[in-house]
Amino acid sequence: xxxxxxxxxxxxxxxxxxxxxxxxxxxxxxxxxxxxxxxxxxxxxxxxxxxxxxxxxxxxxxxxxxxxxxxxxxxxxxxxxxxxxxxxxxxxxxxxxxxxxxxxxxxxxxxxxxxxxxxxxxxxxxxxxxxxxxxxxxxxxxxxxxxxxxxxxxxxxxxxxxxxxxxxxxxxxxxxxxxxxxxxxxxxxxxxxxxxxxxxxxxxxxxxxxxxxxxxxxxxxxxxxxxxxxxxxxxxxxxxxxxxxxxxxxxx
Amino acid sequence: xxxxxxxxxxxxxxxxxxxxxxxxxxxxxxxxxxxxxxxxxxxxxxxxxxxxxxxxxxxxxxxxxxxxxxxxxxxxxxxxxxxxxxxxxxxxxxxxxxxxxxxxxxxxxxxxxxxxxxxxxxxxxxxxxxxxxxxxxxxxxxxxxxxxxxxxxxxxxxxxxxxxxxxxxxxxxxxxxxxxxxxxxxxxxxxxxxxxxxxxxxxxxxxxxxxxxxxxxxxxxxxxxxxxxxxxxxxxxxxxxxxxxxxxxxxxxxxxxxxxxxxxxxxxxxxxxxxxxxxxxxxxxxxxxxxxxxxxxxxxxxxxxxxxxxxxxxxxxxxxxxxxxxxxxxxxxxxxxxxxxxxxxxxxxxxxxxxxxxxxxxxxxxxxxxxxxxxxxxxxxxxxxxxxxxxxxxxxxxxxxxxxx
Numbered sequence: 270x271x272x273x274x275x276x277x278x279x280x281x282x283x284x285x286x287x288x289x290x291x292x293x294x295x296x297x298x299x300x301x302x303x304x305x306x307x308x309x310x311x312x313x314x315x316x317x318x319x320x321x322x323x324x325x326x327x328x329x330x331x332x333x334x335x336x337x338x339x340x341x342x343x344x345x346x347x348x349x350x351x352x353x354x355x356x357x358x359x360x361x362x363x364x365x366x367x368x369x370x371x372x373x374x375x376x377x378x379x380x381x382x383x384x385x386x387x388x389x390x391x392x393x394x395x396x397x398x399x400x401x402x403x404x405x406x407x408x409x410x411x412x413x414x415x416x417x418x419x420x421x422x423x424x425x426x427x428x429x430x431x432x433x434x435x436x437x438x439x440x441x442x443x444x445x446x447x448x449x450x451x452x453x454x455x456x457x458x459x460x461x462x463x464x465x466x467x468x469x470x471x472x473x474x475x476x477x478x479x480x481x482x483x484x485x486x487x488x489x490x491x492x493x494x495x496x497x498x499x500x501x502x503x504x505x506x507x508x509x510x511x512x513x514x515x516x517x518x519x520x521x
Numbered sequence: 522x523x524x525x526x527x528x529x530x531x532x533x534x535x536x537x538x539x540x541x542x543x544x545x546x547x548x549x550x551x552x553x554x555x556x557x558x559x560x561x562x563x564x565x566x567x568x569x570x571x572x573x574x575x576x577x578x579x580x581x582x583x584x585x586x587x588x589x590x591x592x593x594x595x596x597x598x599x600x601x602x603x604x605x606x607x608x609x610x611x612x613x614x615x616x617x618x619x620x621x622x623x624x625x626x627x628x629x630x631x632x633x634x635x636x637x638x639x640x641x642x643x644x645x646x647x648x649x650x651x652x653x654x655x656x657x658x659x660x661x662x663x664x665x666x667x668x669x670x671x672x673x674x675x676x677x678x679x680x681x682x683x684x685x686x687x688x689x690x691x692x693x694x695x696x697x698x699x700x701x702x703x704x705x706x707x708x709x710x711x712x713x714x715x716x717x718x719x720x721x722x723x724x725x726x727x728x729x730x731x732x733x734x735x736x737x738x739x740x741x742x743x744x745x746x747x748x749x750x751x752x753x754x755x756x757x758x759x760x761x762x763x764x765x766x767x768x769x770x771x772x773x774x775x776x777x778x779x780x781x782x783x784x785x786x787x788x789x790x791x792x793x794x795x796x797x798x799x800x801x802x803x804x805x806x807x808x809x810x811x812x813x814x815x816x817x818x819x820x821x822x823x824x825x826x827x828x829x830x831x832x833x834x835x836x837x838x839x840x841x842x843x844x845x846x847x848x849x850x851x852x853x854x855x856x857x858x859x860x861x862x863x864x865x866x867x868x869x870x871x872x873x874x875x876x877x878x879x880x881x882x883x884x885x886x887x888x889x890x891x892x893x894x895x896x897x898x899x900x901x902x903x904x905x906x907x908x909x910x911x912x913x914x915x916x917x918x919x920x921x922x923x924x925x926x
Contacts, residue, residue, distance in 0.1 A: 326839065326920050347843045354841020365836045365923065379840040381526050420717060426840065 271338035273433050273466045274300040274323060279332030281318050281489075292318040293329065294489040302433075305460045305467045307477035307497075309488035316470050319486065323468060324357055324436050325349045337433050354382055358427025362439035364419045366411040366426075371399060373407035376425045383430070397425040401455060417448035424455060428465070429476055434513070435459070437469040447510065453479040454503030479503055527846065531853040534826070542858060545822045549862025551870055553895040555808035557585065557870025558877065560891040563801025565874075565883035569795055574790045580620075580753040581788075582760055584767075586781040596759060597750060602742035603780040606731070608770055609746050618759035620751045621649035624743040626733040632726060633698040634686040641682050643726045645733025646747075650877050653749045661708030663691035664729055672731040677708040679723035693765035700737055705729065715882070754852025756785050759811055805891075812895075815862065816902035823855050823910035835922025848915035855907025856900055858880070863899025867892055 281293035292315045300306055310316040319491035321327035322334065325341055326349075334342050341352055353359075364376045370444045376397050380390035390513060398404050401421035411419050420440060426472040427435055437456070457479060477483050478501045535542040586603045615620040626645030631638055648666050651657065676699065683692050692706045695899050713722040716873035734740050734900065760783050767773075767781050827834070834847055871887060878885035 350843045382841045
């Protein structure tokens with residue numbers, strides 16, 4: 270079976286006037302199915318560029334990227350849009366939900382650009398919202414939801430197309446500690462129970478400790494790549510913590 | 522790609538900004554509305570003029586003196602002095618295709634009865650005039666060949682003149698003063714209403730042309746004359762005969778220019794149709810300019826909308842929207858703006874043209890072609906002016922768009 274991500278000798282150089290900026294210098298990385306990887310690094314270390322490259326939003330200047338065994342660096346913009354649509358789910362720091370659009374419609378968004386019939390799209394969106402524990406909130410708009418709930422809607426959106434890879438860019442950056450743990454709990458469950466491959470970018474070691482493997486970047490290079498020792502379990506922490514002030518729905 | 526949900530998204534975006542969408546569409550509403558109203562107005566006027574001309578009779582001809590020449594200058598038709606009463610009599614006598622002839626000698630006069638006075642048009646005509654121009658006498662009689670020969674001071678008045686001078690009184694038999702000369706009213710005409718050019722046809726006073734020439738104007742020539750041919754088929758024959766006869770009488774050699782002009786109603790109808798057609802075209806194209814202005818309004822708002830929704834575009838692209846999905850979404854928005862504006866504009870145009878037709882008393886003519894064309898045109902405006910903003914949206918870089926605050 271192919272690894273989900275296989276990048277070989279990837280370089281990314283920005284030449285937007287003045288000195289060229291080497292955002293990625295000879296990065297090679299393999300992520301197998303069912304892995305849970307945290308990418309860490311200071312700002313400017315190249316982790317966002319790596320994320321954009323992994324997410325098929327950006328093309329490397331040089332090098333190869335095989336996603337699910339398919340070389341994607343030389344594909345057209347339309348083909349890369351299709352890859353993002355079918356193989357990748359994005360979760361962003363700022364949630365990036367469409368405002369004034371209900372939760373269910375936000376989740377449905379990726380299916381809009383597929384051939385999935387509307388009835389089936391709705392069924393799958395409901396299923397995905399159920400997976401993140403927000404089945405009862407499908408008609409709520411983002412401004413009627415808490416930050417944690419908004420991020421869960423975004424995760425449901427990322428999952429609705431059954432992607433091979435879930436990419437999360439600072440998913441807990443805008444959330445308080447308890448909500449962060451809830452979100453990490455959701456990620457751990459998705460990874461453990463559904464075998465979803467997750468790559469997470471964070472600059473917080475606490476958050477990275479929920480993953481199975483940590484990659485540290487500096488100056489466009491991978492400087493460390495090792496399994497997580499003393500892995501944290503969000504479920505256990507939540508069980509030990511005092512009960513939340515606001516009601517939290519049971520996560521599927 | 523599924524079109525229905527993309528249309529739904531576009532519609533929802535428009536509904537969200539109701540005021541803005543309405544104001545943007547207003548440009549198109551005004552544009553389409555004015556095109557339809559103007560074209561309808563023009564066509565109404567055209568039909569009215571055509572009907573008016575047709576009602577004069579298809580067998581009518583008008584002969585007028587050519588423009589008077591002084592040095593190199595040529596005056597307007599009817600200002601010349603070439604036609605004489607003898608010419609007119611000769612036409613009646615010698616042209617076989619001619620049925621009846623009546624000179625037409627016009628003067629603006631003030632008419633006084635008792636302490637009432639009224640300024641109107643006096644037309645000097647012959648006894649054949651009512652038959653040629655379809656006038657009928659309501660009370661009294663029209664004047665006789667005898668009155669014409671004797672240059673009698675008799676007058677037949679139109680309904681408006683009768684109403685102005687004789688409030689409730691029977692005018693027949695009364696004496697009135699025309700340019701201070703006493704005239705006896707011998708008849709009142711049936712009302713004819715307004716002409717196609719908005720003139721009151723009943724505001725008139727007929728006198729024998731001999732009287733008008735000698736006593737009112739002191740002229741010896743006939744400015745113009747109305748002629749009826751024996752049938753409408755004979756109009757062209759009559760025209761030829763009159764031209765030959767007059768050239769002969771005026772001693773005009775072959776190759777020399779006529780000093781008179783004979784026109785038939787077909788010519789006049791064509792000229793009138795051309796004039797109103799040009800007017801319709803002119804009004805329509807001025808209104809068309811406002812459609813273009815409306816289109817620029819759409820482009821402007823769509824550009825604002827694309828900028829405002831940069832982040833939304835980024836999100837859509839990140840989850841797999843292709844450029845053409847995004848382009849389609851914005852294009853549909855602008856087409857819907859154009860189409861909605863177009864449909865509302867048709868309603869507005871039909872309404873306005875109805876009001877105008879009531880005001881002018883014209884038939885309301887709605888051209889299905891103009892309506893169809895404006896729908897197509899407003900959609901085309903939507904596509905044309907929406908394309909650039911939509912293209913701009915579709916060419917955004919998803920990474921940049923997601924970062925946009």
